[in-house]
Amino acid sequence: SQQGEEDPQALSIQEGENATMNCSYKTSINNLQWYRQNSGRGLVHLILIRSNEREKHSGRLRVTLDTSKKSSSLLITASRAADTASYFCATDAYGGFKTIFGAGTRLFVKA
Amino acid sequence: GAGVSQSPSNKVTEKGKDVELRCDPISGHTALYWYRQSLGQGLEFLIYFQGNSAPDKSGLPSDRFSAERTGGSVSTLTIQRTQQEDSAVYLCASSSTGTANSPLHFGNGTRLTVT
Numbered sequence: 001s002q003q004g005e006e007d008p009q010a011l012s013i014q015e016g017e018n019a020t021m022n023c024s025y026k027t028s029i030n031n032l033q034w035y036r037q038n039s040g041r042g043l044v045h046l047i048l049i050r051s052n053e054r055e056k057h058s059g060r061l062r063v064t065l066d067t068s069k070k071s072s073s074l075l076i077t078a079s080r081a082a083d084t085a086s087y088f089c090a091t092d093a094y095g096g097f098k099t100i101f102g103a104g105t106r107l108f109v110k111a
Numbered sequence: 112g113a114g115v116s117q118s119p120s121n122k123v124t125e126k127g128k129d130v131e132l133r134c135d136p137i138s139g140h141t142a143l144y145w146y147r148q149s150l151g152q153g154l155e156f157l158i159y160f161q162g163n164s165a166p167d168k169s170g171l172p173s174d175r176f177s178a179e180r181t182g183g184s185v186s187t188l189t190i191q192r193t194q195q196e197d198s199a200v201y202l203c204a205s206s207s208t209g210t211a212n213s214p215l216h217f218g219n220g221t222r223l224t225v226t
Contacts, residue, residue, distance in 0.1 A: 090215075101153055103153035106151075
């Protein structure tokens with residue numbers, strides 16, 4: 001079973017707008033990661049946030065983590081057509097020895 | 112440096128045949144994962160290797176699936192008597208420490224089509 005669930009499943013926005021994707025998970029975690037996938041092939045790591053962190057930034061990306069609600073959000077500011085991809089959250093599960101992925105959010109940025 | 116390499120990139124096989132998928136992880140990475148991704152879906156965990164420890168096989172969907180990792184490096188995922196529902200992209204990833212504190216580095220996957 002999947003540990004993380006992303007919301008929404010799909011998102012379509014105009015270039016320049018901000019995109020927000022949410023992730024909820026079920027068990028306690030040590031950290032949460034976000035990945036991007038283009039063209040249905042390999043995933044690329046974007047950012048990792050630890051359970052004792054509440055917010056983290058990387059370029060146009062901002063990730064928040066609320067462990068009390070077991071949820072995280074990924075914000076992409078000033079989106080570009082090149083941001084079109086699927087975005088997945090991933091968590092350690094059941095002891096931290098493997099990484100489990102959610103179902104992903106498909107983001108489409110219209111030029 | 113070299114990333115995670117998977118071969119073949121595409122494989123078409125007839126139902127009932129056996130297939131082997133190969134993964135070359137990043138040198139020195141102790142952890143290696145196999146995932147399966149059906150069209151438009153998320154990643155389904157299959158198996159996890161960490162150093163010399165016994166692998167976590169809890170995600171393998173049936174006994175037709177097996178995997179090994181030789182010498183702590185190259186891994187092979189074998190599917191016996193393939194079925195049409197096995198059609199998917201099989202993704203391999205490695206990480207440096209083997210805990211979920213280190214990012215996963217993915218290969219580009221093997222797209223398996225069972226006809």
